[in-house]
Amino acid sequence: MSVARLPTGDFSHASKRVKSDTKPVLGFSNEDKVGTIQLHDDALVITLKIGGYDVKRVIVDQESAVEIMYPNLYRGLNLKPDDLEPYNSPLVSFEGRVVTPKGQIRLPMQTGAEVVEVDFIFVDVYSPYTAIIARPWLHTLGVISSTLHQKVKYPFERQENEELTEFLKRNLDVFAWNAYEALGVDPEFICHHLKVNSLITLKKQPPQRLSKEHANAIREEVTKLKQTGTIKEIF
Structure with missing residues (x-):
């Protein structure tokens, strides 16, 4: 839905930031089309x-100036009319019909570690969608979206990936890359039964006839696992 007239008063149509940090440059490439069926005219859901x-x-919906909540989400969150603040500005639906909202409510919306408070306008009309996310949310988080690539990108994704990579590099010594490096693991921590x-x-069972190469490979592997204490004979 697109807005017909923005409201005035205590409730701003812009999302309220809870956290903020430097946003890197974002974009899309042909690699982002992987997993999509091209060409298409699908909406971004x-x-x-x-x-x-x-x-x-x-x-x-980048064309919408306000975030919209439909009945499925309203009922799913167990909201009541008393939870809504007044919002009397008419909206125009996708079909061009004028719709009078039932009210407005501010809800937290989390994306990764980022949380923003978003003003949702509730309209009691049927929609196959639960909500519309519009420019206020996109601009507040510095998010970019692409219907062609069927993706949304967030500026903090790259930062989180870099932080995770650095964390893993600093703690390489605590990772076991194969069974032979996992020595002295307490059975109270993990044990296979x-x-x-x-x-x-x-x-x-009747013996299985293995080739000489397979038999030698199995014998060698079992010997290694015994030597490292990964397995042991119990009878």
């Missing part, structure tokens, strides 16, 4: 955490 819940079927029914009589 995503999942976001709104009011503490993962909300599906949220459409990103075979669930065997003690009421069932054990039967010896």
Whole structure:
């Protein structure tokens, strides 16, 4: 939906920042088309955490100036009319019809470590979507979206990836890259057990004929695992 007239008063149509930091330059490339069917004319529909819940079927609309909440989300969050603040400015639907909102509510919306408070305008009309995310949210977080690539990019994703990479580099010594490096692991921490029914009589299976190469490879692997203490014989 596009806005017909922005409201005035205590509630701003812009999202309220809770956190802020430097935003790197973002963009899209042909690699971002991987996993999409080209050419297409699909809308950009995503999942976001709104009011503490993962909300599906949220459409990103750069043409809209206000965030919209539809009945499915309103009921899903167990909201009541008393939770809404007045909002009397009419809106224009996708079909060009004038719609009178039922009210407005500010909800926290989380993306990664970022949390912003967003003013949602509730309209009691049918929609296949649960909400519309518009320019206020996009501009507040410095988010860019692309219907062609069917993706949304956030400025803090790159920073978080760089921080994670640096953390992993600083702690390389605590990672075991194969079973032979995982020495002295306390069985109280992790241990593999075979669930065997003690009421069932054990039967010896007929020997499997292996090639000499396979038999030698298995024998060598078992010897290595025994030497490192990864496995041991129990009977």
